Amino acid sequence: MHPVPPPVLPDGAGDAAAPWWRRLPGLRQDRVMHLAPLAAVLLFLAAIVSAFWYLRLEEVRREQEAVKRDVEYSQQRLRLRLLERQEQLMRLARDVANREIDPAQFEVRAESLVAQYPELLALSWIDERRRVVAIQASPSAGAARDWMDDGVLKAGEVETGYGLARDLLQPVYAQPVAVKDAETVLQLHVPVTPRGQFAGELLAEYSVDALLRYGVPAEILAKYATALLDSRGQVLAGQSIPDRPGLSERLPWTGKVNEFEIPVSPVGNGLILRAQAWRTSQGVVGGTLLWLVAALAAMTTWMLLANWRQSQRRQQAQQALQAETSFRRAMENSMLTGMRALDLHGRIIYVNPAFCQMTGWSEEELIGQSEPFSYWPAEDREALAARLVEELGGASDPSGFQMRVKRKDGALFDARLYVSPLIDATGKQTGWMASMTDITEPNRVRRQLSASYERFTTVLEALDASVSVAPLGSEELLFANKLYRQWFGGTTAGHMKLVVRAGTPETTSSDESLDAVDSFAGLPLESLAESPVAEQAEVYIERLDKWLEVRSRYLNWVDGRLAQMVIATDITARRRAEEQAAAQAERAQTASRLITMGEMASSVAHELNQPLTAINNYCTGMISRVRNGSISQDDLLGALDKTARQAQRAGQVVQHIRSFVKRSEPRRQWAEVPAIVEQVVELAEIELRRRQVRLTHHVDPRLPALFADPILIEQVLLNLIKNGADSIEAAQRAPGNRMVNLRVTPREVAGVAAVQFAVADTGRGLAPEALSRLYEAFFSTKSEGLGIGLNLCRSIIESHQGRIEADNLYNAGQIVGCRFVFWIPVGPSLDAPKPSGNSSKVVA
Numbered sequence: 001m002h003p004v005p006p007p008v009l010p011d012g013a014g015d016a017a018a019p020w021w022r023r024l025p026g027l028r029q030d031r032v033m034h035l036a037p038l039a040a041v042l043l044f045l046a047a048i049v050s051a052f053w054y055l056r057l058e059e060v061r062r063e064q065e066a067v068k069r070d071v072e073y074s075q076q077r078l079r080l081r082l083l084e085r086q087e088q089l090m091r092l093a094r095d096v097a098n099r100e101i102d103p104a105q106f107e108v109r110a111e112s113l114v115a116q117y118p119e120l121l122a123l124s125w126i127d128e129r130r131r132v133v134a135i136q137a138s139p140s141a142g143a144a145r146d147w148m149d150d151g152v153l154k155a156g157e158v159e160t161g162y163g164l165a166r167d168l169l170q171p172v173y174a175q176p177v178a179v180k181d182a183e184t185v186l187q188l189h190v191p192v193t194p195r196g197q198f199a200g201e202l203l204a205e206y207s208v209d210a211l212l213r214y215g216v217p218a219e220i221l222a223k224y225a226t227a228l229l230d231s232r233g234q235v236l237a238g239q240s241i242p243d244r245p246g247l248s249e250r251l252p253w254t255g256k257v258n259e260f261e262i263p264v265s266p267v268g269n270g271l272i273l274r275a276q277a278w279r280t281s282q283g284v285v286g287g288t289l290l291w292l293v294a295a296l297a298a299m300t301t302w303m304l305l306a307n308w309r310q311s312q313r314r315q316q317a318q319q320a321l322q323a324e325t326s327f328r329r330a331m332e333n334s335m336l337t338g339m340r341a342l343d344l345h346g347r348i349i350y351v352n353p354a355f356c357q358m359t360g361w362s363e364e365e366l367i368g369q370s371e372p373f374s375y376w377p378a379e380d381r382e383a384l385a386a387r388l389v390e391e392l393g394g395a396s397d398p399s400g401f402q403m404r405v406k407r408k409d410g411a412l413f414d415a416r417l418y419v420s421p422l423i424d425a426t427g428k429q430t431g432w433m434a435s436m437t438d439i440t441e442p443n444r445v446r447r448q449l450s451a452s453y454e455r456f457t458t459v460l461e462a463l464d465a466s467v468s469v470a471p472l473g474s475e476e477l478l479f480a481n482k483l484y485r486q487w488f489g490g491t492t493a494g495h496m497k498l499v500v501r502a503g504t505p506e507t508t509s510s511d512e513s514l515d516a517v518d519s520f521a522g523l524p525l526e527s528l529a530e531s532p533v534a535e536q537a538e539v540y541i542e543r544l545d546k547w548l549e550v551r552s553r554y555l556n557w558v559d560g561r562l563a564q565m566v567i568a569t570d571i572t573a574r575r576r577a578e579e580q581a582a583a584q585a586e587r588a589q590t591a592s593r594l595i596t597m598g599e600m601a602s603s604v605a606h607e608l609n610q611p612l613t614a615i616n617n618y619c620t621g622m623i624s625r626v627r628n629g630s631i632s633q634d635d636l637l638g639a640l641d642k643t644a645r646q647a648q649r650a651g652q653v654v655q656h657i658r659s660f661v662k663r664s665e666p667r668r669q670w671a672e673v674p675a676i677v678e679q680v681v682e683l684a685e686i687e688l689r690r691r692q693v694r695l696t697h698h699v700d701p702r703l704p705a706l707f708a709d710p711i712l713i714e715q716v717l718l719n720l721i722k723n724g725a726d727s728i729e730a731a732q733r734a735p736g737n738r739m740v741n742l743r744v745t746p747r748e749v750a751g752v753a754a755v756q757f758a759v760a761d762t763g764r765g766l767a768p769e770a771l772s773r774l775y776e777a778f779f780s781t782k783s784e785g786l787g788i789g790l791n792l793c794r795s796i797i798e799s800h801q802g803r804i805e806a807d808n809l810y811n812a813g814q815i816v817g818c819r820f821v822f823w824i825p826v827g828p829s830l831d832a833p834k835p836s837g838n839s840s841k842v843v844a
Helices: 014-023 026-097 103-116 157-168 208-215 218-223 288-334 353-359 378-392 440-462 482-488 493-502 525-530 572-599 601-628 633-661 673-690 710-731 768-772 789-799
Strands: 120-127 132-137 172-174 185-191 200-207 224-229 235-238 259-263 272-277 338-343 348-351 401-406 412-423 429-438 465-471 535-541 546-556 562-570 669-671 694-699 706-708 739-749 752-761 803-811 814-825 840-843
Touching: 026 103, 026 120, 026 185, 026 200, 026 208, 026 218, 026 224, 026 259, 026 272, 026 288, 103 120, 103 132, 157 172, 157 185, 157 200, 185 208, 200 208, 208 224, 208 235, 218 224, 288 353, 338 353, 353 401, 353 429, 378 401, 378 429, 412 440, 465 482, 465 493, 482 493, 493 546, 493 562, 546 572, 601 633, 669 673, 669 710, 673 694, 673 710, 673 739, 706 710, 710 739, 710 752, 710 789, 710 814, 739 814, 789 803, 789 814
Parallel strands: 535 840, 694 739
Antiparallel strands: 120 132, 120 200, 172 185, 185 200, 224 235, 224 272, 259 272, 338 348, 338 429, 401 412, 412 429, 465 562, 535 546, 546 562, 669 706, 739 752, 752 814, 803 814
């Protein structure tokens, strides 16, 4: 487009107007040059038209205001009607969401709404799977529904409204579409949202024609040609005045005379209400001069507008070019990557601010430089010159190369350079573009990570525990430290052997099958790596003759695979010490029982003397009467029966003493508490009768069975009862106050069922200093005591996961005795052969 010449000013006016014209910017000069002629033509045309059409415009204005007022009133009525229906449907949707109505009740309420409001054609309930749950249609509506197929919502406009209601969780109107030879329907989608979740929708179908007929007042319908349009201006319902014939009726202002249209509602139903006033006058028709002037003015205006549009497009292109250039410049200036461009001869033709900031050299100093560049270190110039030759020859590495760069202050930093051809708009190569990134910090981090890995490996190699990592389902060994390699070599055989043995039951030996199931089998892989639980077991390795404590857990390896880490620690010395301690404790328990029975020996002898004396008397009497022949068969059988019972009684005493004293391994089994108490009472009463101490006991009938060693529990009870008798004898209580009471009751400790044993005496109690040292080894409150009884009692109770306590009994501030209380957990369920712990001890 050629530039427009400046306007020619009249003679004498140039001198005065020239300074004002020159002060205007070029863009404003162009606007004035294009708009001034157009404004003159428009003013001329307006002056002529206003003279002829003044009265007509006044009349049209009044009619137009009347049409607007009536249309706005009708729009308010129609909008209010739609909002009332929408609120009723939202209440119905809320009842459906709260499950207050079922499909049958929905059809009843929908039928009432359809019958009450003629604009409602049908009301449907559609669930979240697009199935039609219930539908109620007006008798005037067609039976077929083209928006569903076999009770399922079809793809199309209705599904679009369904999707919007599901996504927005708000009522949505579907855009009405006029269908030839069919009634136009407006659809409202009301979502059903129980607890904010989409569970379907209610689909209401409005008759657009009924909306117009019942929503717009009758006087408006009679006064105007009223119609409902869609968003494209197509008539959906009502009537419209056709285009008026004649040239005068096609003037720009005649198309909107006495006509007004307005959207029905801002909720997005797409309906537009339009009213056109019926023509009441023919208007004023101008003469030939008017139409000639109008045609010339229109032609002139069109030419000026065309010229103005062309100028505007040129200005827009210039502005777009300036904006694009500014944007590219701003983008290049804001980049942290240095950019450098070379021409085909190796001279720098462009650098961005980031490149200048990296090197410290300004753009003026770098532009035009050739080899060697000022940012090349002196010691690297030969290597960099060879790289430059490769770059100019197009043989540079696409992945870039690393180099050192010298700043203006002499400091060096590591950089990586990527080179690509520089192509212009015509597709011709004009040089080479290089991007430079500072990699000093990544190199430093990489060196630190390498050093950290070396330190980590050194620590693991120096550990006195075997560490190995292997992926699941593979025989690859990901990591093994020095001790693992010494024990098992560089294969996964040792790792798998430790894993299998750690998951094997306690009774498995080294010759049995390795088929064991990990305790985490069946869990999702991601949950295994996140689980903080670690498997722990003690394993014996015959080849190494070592006991190892094995701990394993799952982890995500660096490559994303799920792996298992196994840590094995040599605990051979600890296991041998534990075995020796257990043997010493067993010998101490046996010695304690022997000492107890030694102290009770005279009482036991007295107890055995009674049945033996009775047996002797029965036998002597029977011999005498047999010799005299004065005994009958019945008397003989009765005497023999009494003799047998006395012999059985003596045998039971001896057998029970032997089982109590006999040394044996602890054996836990399900035992009845009343049987344990009965055995203890039978043994203890022998000694207590000799000391004139009365023993009372109470066993709660609701007691469960105990999973324990009954002999050890009997030893604890017998020791506590004997200590109570000793305390009573030392206190020299009166015969009526010499009593030991044993009570056994159920108890619950921290939600675990247990059995509580309480032994109370009427002795002299315990001194405060004795209470703090009561369970110390070799500490005793008796002059002839060894100090191992209560220590063994506590060990036995704690080996059964129980606790023992002691306190004094008071009456009016005076100590009247002492009470020992201990409780033992019931143990595992009756189906279990023995209790299970968090770790197992196996042999491998």
